[in-house]
Amino acid sequence: MTTATETQFRAAGPAGRILNVVRLNVANPWTTIIMPWLILGIIFLANLTIWWIIFNSVGADNVADVSDGLQYSGASTWIFVYMTVVAIQAINLTFPFALGYGVTRRDFWLGSSVTFVLLSAMYAVGMTILSVIEETTNGWGLGGHMFTAVFFGDTWLQRLFIYFVAFLFFFFFGAAIATVYVRWRANGVTLFFVVLAALLIAGAAVLTLTGNWQVIGDFFARTGLVGSFAWSLVITVISGFAGYLILRRATPKN
């Protein structure tokens, strides 16, 4: 009997198991891939209409001024928040589901991390391509800015990097917060944010009392836009490891 069951059974290797978790995370591509692009498209069309109205009312002479103002556009920032929610849902709901499928916590975390990196890459590349089109068409012919907003960098390479690390940050930070919830429920999350707020306030107090706010300003001025985004990778990596350590001892509850 034992041998019959053993030979019948085809076990998956480590890479196969991790890939299966990636597939599970995007089993319904509507949520993770189709819907975000659709919303992005709708917001783009709405912006295009507004740019068109402005373009027609201010006249061609003033378009350059308007275009300057539009570069502070926040039209595409929601997508980062959306991806945070995607990460939270993956940990809070897909995790207990995957455990029922016999997935280990380690494979789940690795597979989800791969998913986050792949999704970050896809959105970063897609939005960078759109930014290049936006640049070469001089803001879709209307001086508009959506993918070339000033805080995304000056060149396409900078934008690719900033988009990518920003997506990574929102995915992994969201996932790490979700692991706190899965393991210690609402009390854990509350405690986490109370401690985080206390640390930030303490930091602000120290800077104010010692008159050292200048140091912070200097730091960001020195490291620049790309450098500052690069520093977010520190938090992203910490979230990546902390999330696994927290999830490793978590039991899904009802």
Next chain:
Amino acid sequence: MTAVIEVTGLSKTFGSIRAVDDVSFTVEENKIYGLLGRNGAGKTTLMQLLTGQDFAMKGDIRVFGESPVENAHVLQRISFIKESQRYPDDFRVKHVFKSAPWFFANWDAEFAERLIGDFRLPLNQRIKKLSRGQLSSIGVIVGLASRAPLTFFDEPYLGLDAVARQTFYDRLLEDYAQNPRTVILSTHLIDEVANLLEHVLVIDQGRIIIDQDAESLRGTATAVVGVATAVDAFVGTREVIHRDRVGGLASVTIAGLDATERAAASAAGLELTPVSLQQLIIRRTNTSEREFEQSA
């Protein structure tokens, strides 16, 4: 016979509650086990420990010879269907059946399709919108079609009507006959599954109080019914499991009788009736409760 699960001295407490209390037992390969007990007896905790979802505080668990905790080699052979299973928020029914074959090497898609028809499950429906019974049937179908060498069903039929439950029992038996595997079924609808079970584990207040072959368990008790004085005379000093009295008539449940004792009983004008598994377990769990109260 090969042991699929070996548990020794297993304990798990939540605060002051002893969910699983110094439990030891063995599960043999290719049998259907009933894990029976009242609500809160520790059934789900025990199954979560056996599937590596929860962590033991004391004791040792071997599943397929190894610890199940974070052990892909072991966990890939397990299918754990929980009554309270949660699904990803955006899943429709079809996404469950699309993803399940990636994780269960023995998945039988044809069988799954047949079961989906049997249970009339709407594939395009969002899981959030399903009724309690439809949600349960998803679990039942995944548990059956996954054909995992070790399958756990934890109260799998909440909200299922009698017809659907019978379909589940029928399909389980049919498929089990063709594809033998180890099944552990936790339930409190004991009489419904009594004929399915080959071995019975009864858990009460975190302790295993019965660990016995279903057939021999049924033989361990008989109800003696008749005129109270005659019943009392026959029972004598035998250990009484349960006693009912209506007017001058008595029904006393005692340990199983051999052939000569049975003959003596009918000679005394008494009737012997079999005790159902459910009654037997109810009476045994009551006893242990009383003993527990006395010792406390």
